[in-house]
Amino acid sequence: MTPADLSLTVLHAVRRAVDDGALRVDVPPVVKVERARPGGVGEYASNIALTLARPAGRTALDVAGILRERLRDAPGLRGVEITGPGFLNFTLRREAGAELVRAIREAGSAYGSSTALAGTAPVRFAGPGDLARPGGLGEQSDVGEPSDLSGPGAPAGTARTARTARTARTLRPADLTESRALIVTATVVRLLRGQGADAGFGGDERVHVRPGEYRPEVLGVDAARWALLRPAPQDRPLDGAPLLVQHERNPLFRVRYAHSRVRRLLANAARLGFGPAYETPVDAPELLGLLGDHPRVLLAAARHRAPDRVARHLEATADALLAFQHTVLPLGDEKPSAAHRSRLALAEAAGTVLAGGLSVLGISAPDRI
Template sequence: MTPADLSRCVVRAVRRAVEDGELPAETVVPERVVVERTRPGGVGDYATPVAFQVAKGVGRPPRGVADVLARLLGEVPGIERADVTGAGFLNFTLGPRSVVGLVRDIRERGTRYGYADGAVETEPFCWERAAGLRQRAVHEAAVRLLRSQGEGYGGPWPGVAPVAKRDGDVVARYGPDAVRWAALTVPARETPHFDDRLLVQGETSELFRVRYAHARSRALLRNAAGLGFDPEVGDVPGAHGLVRTLADYPLVLEAAAHHRAPERLARHLVEVADALLDFQHCVLPKGDEKPSAAHRARLALAEAAGTVLAGGLALLGMDAPERL
């Protein structure tokens, strides 16, 4: 059971509840359910408020709807527990994710890992040139995210706070990519903040860490080739943090598209980058150590992380340099 599978399982559970008569026949089965990481203090690994959406359409208490769905979902292989909290939030605890399956999935799908089956090409795209710099950045990234999930981009758009006049010509001062990053890392209605940290080529800069982590993944591949070995998918014990961020990536794309919130993707890329930078030190052999199956598997995981970083940056409208 993957986090992305979980969303589809919830939809199937709603449909089954309707077919079995546990929910009214007029219940509208959602086409897609947004599942997100449980917030601090919550129960389980993932949560969804779908019961509120379903209950609203049939005039039933969300808690009752959630109880029905939790019982059905608790029978699904790969879901260890399905709990109901509060007024009707569904919470899930999943079984351990296979590193082998995860890395293989990323390698097969490349930078389109996390895209929905109905995804269309995210490029080329050009927003109305008369729009402000911030509006173009936010809307273009949101449209790419929507396209990655196979969705159109009609309907109301959230208001976008412009770059403050006091900041002047930010592109000239910080460069287009740093400005885009600053514009996309805060919610659309908030005014972005610009300062000289955007120019720092070090760990205090989030954009630098994301790009540097991608470059490190590519450097590891080059160095491994120089030592005579290539990545090979295998189990990687002890890499829970990095595996979790990669497994969550499809859910992050789905939620960012649903809420038209590119900042969710930007924040997640920082998590992936930091996890990879912590992990990188155990990838290559040290000293007289010979390359082993463990090194090959770690290299494949690092390669997968770099692929996710490159794909995420592309959705935000930025490139991922091979070297920094």
């Protein structure tokens, strides 16, 4: 069970409680589920009972008890506990790891996409004269269709066609490669598309970012994009020089290196005569949790127009994978076993998530570094 599945399961419990007459509230469109905080109970938690308590005219503990009764036998849940003033805490069944790995393998790089934001208003570009203005974007520019930005082989922030802008000047392709605003907007369009939104141009929304220059000719495409996308929109772009250093202090290097390590693990396992197959539970709660959170992170990044959330999540996933990788292959005279095949399957799933996340940001995921 992924966090998205758990969110739906809790939402269905709320709906059943309303249908049964146990709760008199409007069913919310979504239930927020988060990783349990350190010292908490279980693996995930939700404050849905506290949210519904006032409109239901009940205490949060009463609402939590009503929902727990409807969650006891939910597939994928091993336990549901109530803590504090009415938080619901969830412990997943051990086979949840197999379900998660299977879901990632089946979806591939599309893992995490959904239709949650279908119908969201389009995002728009600014006129090039407004791009240097701190903190925001100005009037919309008519720069072509969304496919001009994110078609196969097109760099993020670069349009293959450009028409006359409302600023009474013609945009050249070069104008569309030098602004952080355009890089962020292009990435947001890809995020929204992954979430099922009808993302395009011509709407009223503007993505507000601090200005920054896109310098692929100096840093290379990958480092240039990371420098603009990794900071939060209101923060300054990163200094590009440290992003070119192949060292663990460089987060971009760690993310791409973690993906390349997965490719080497798969190749080395093949030479040893085995491949990935999740056959037995793997004790890697941090990595499993991060992979399960990937759909939620993509949705939040699209909803809040914040690609930096994806970058931070990729860093955490890469760090967890690099700490886990040493357990994957047999050591010494050890023979490959179901445990090794399962760990390899989990590592492969992590590599898929890293590659998919980097792709959203318009950054490559090399097989070898």
